[in-house]
Amino acid sequence: MKAKHQRLILAALAVVGVAGAGVLGASALRDEAAYFRTPAEVKGGAAVTGEAMRLGGMVQAGSIKRLPDGVTIRFVATDGKADLPVEFTGIVPDLFAEESGMVADGRMRADGVFVADRILAKHDERYMPPQMGDMPEGAGKAAPKA
């Protein structure tokens, strides 16, 4: 009888735990997951100003500009269909360059500039963020080898 009780309590604890974890996970995912968008989707009105999101695109040739403070850069992210200005304060990652792929975490500002908190660049010659696989030829020269 006692042992049965114990096991019931343990089972109940496990069920409560699993249910609680499920609720916790689901609500956290709803609040914290960030949408991945391309410049064309942003231009199409998909992004809400101030909402955390992730932007993927190519850095347009000749678009990287440095602001007078020396640590803020501006560049244009493109997916071949639309262009979006991006602003980033910080040291860009090692592999960040014009005409190659990048992914930025950040949010849209009211003036239509994407403010990045963090920039990720492609990791090596053969690597590109998979989300960018469906971009048209010629958007950048660093297209993945098949």
Add this chain to the structure above:
Amino acid sequence: MIAELGLAMLWIAAALACLSLIAGALFLRSGKAELAAVIRPAAVAMGALTSLSFLFLIWLFVRSDMSVELVARNSNSLKPMIFKIAGTWGNHEGSMLLWLAILCLSGALVAIFEKRLREDTLIATLTAQAALSLGFFAFLLFSSNPFNRLPVAPPDGQGLNPLLQDIGLAFHPPTLYVGYVGLSVAFSFAVGALITREVGPAFARAMRPWVLGSWIFLTLGITAGSYWAYYELGWGGWWFWDPVENVSLVPWLAGAALLHSVSVTATRNALRAWTVMLAVIGFSMSMVGTFIVRSGLLTSVHSFAVDPQRGAFLLVLMAIYIGGALTLFALRAGAVAEGKKFALMSREGSLVINNLLLTTILALVLLGTLYPIVAEAMGEKISVGPPYYNRVAGPIALVLCVVMVMGPLLNWRRDDGKKLWGRLPLGILAGAVILFGLVLFGGSVGILPLLGMTVAAFVAVLSLAPLWGRNLRRTPLPTWGMVVAHFGVAICLAGMGAETAFIKEKLVAASPGDVVKVGQYRVEFAGVSPVAGPNYTALKARLVAVTPSGERYVMYPESRMFPGLMGTSPTETNEAALLTRPGGQLYAVLGVPVPSADGAPDRYQLRLWWKPLVWWIWLGGGLIALGGFLSLVGRAQFLTVWRARRARKAEERFA
């Protein structure tokens, strides 16, 4: 010739795996002993052949044999020797061969050393291990052959990604792989014991060193990887919740749960279902990790070549193994379920709660990691980042730590809680002191780091409680191991909390002669000079850091430029400079030069961090691994034998 020999060895080993699988299956069906005779030697031979094959691949890299496609794509004759060797596993094919070599080597070690287990269970285990390796042989030979020759050898190779040209590459992947693949043995033991219905203490004792060993390697691998990312990426972070970090954390969590539950099964013959289940989950998670890293499914700094065919192959393999093991588990549930009983208020009870919490964290981390893939299949592109993980894993991990130090203060089977209630107040006191201190003097500290440091103090004090009132010289080594590991968790947690709460950051464009203040440190920028490395050129900055007490230290952060080799584009990397002090680390990164418009001297981007107690994080990781090592050594067979012999001799002398 070497490449062909290496490939031939792989084929022979694959054939042996096939043979073992058939012979093992027939033996388990018919019980004919002569069928089983082939299995041990075959396992040893497979271990030897795959290891040799891997050594041959290293040899090809050392000789810079550019007629081999893999070498030409990933190496260069000008590269320093250590990176030529490490470059062997800095790519998809080489790392899969390393994975397979470790898998077969583990099987060989089981075949040679395991003497305690019933013979038929051992044969079933080795058969399961052969079945695992057969799948990965097929994967390697059919879709990722490392020994492919090029029709025409290029004059030189394309070189290794500069980010990987670091001493970290020599140690981090092999360490993690040993950890991942060591769990395969636990998986095979579980399958073997399920087949012969021998889930009990003997099986748990055979499995325990493998679980402990791989968990130590996983701990070291994750700790080393975290430190590597910290100084090599130049972002100043020690954990990014990157998918690949997550998939190394998930087997670690499973391993941590498993090593506790396997101890319960070994000493008390309880929690048998948990042990088998966790053993299956552990290696399954290792495979999921490999699958995610190798398939390029997720955006990550670890993805090598993206190849959907490989991904599909691995997915099928995984489905077969995991599905097979779970089916077997379901069929044999009756033989497993009934273990020894215990009260909720007991050491077993606390371990069950901890295992539940560990698996909950595991599930939530896995959910966050896989959710983007599921969402993408439904047409939405989503990324899940640190805010999610901190919110779900943080609070549960803190509860876990609290329960973790309470378990050892309870007796097996049933406990009145006397010891626990006696010692708990001191831990609560330590936590309360830290909590009030931080609230009163700490300024605005986030809730999670605040609780983290509070729990760290609580855990630090109570993790030592099992030693109170004991003769320290007579305390068995595994107990020491537990204490050290739990104490390491407290150190790690304190480091994470302090770093997050009190980090100071400065980002400036500075001219030579400028002084930057970060935290209590003054950093003077003395200037930059060009330097030439073995296969790169660099800009080297000279920084003079002045500590609050007036001591001066020189730091040299570098910005390196690697030329493009054989048609690849050039790359830049930032080499951070670190100054380690008792109170934390000063971290400096040199960015790009900023040309000035009106003839003024050029400025340079400088990013500086003061990170209080940050090195405690890795110290804690090291202590956790050390704790694991102590328990492993304390339970080692040869030591027990040696002790028994010494005791017998002593008795004889007195007799």
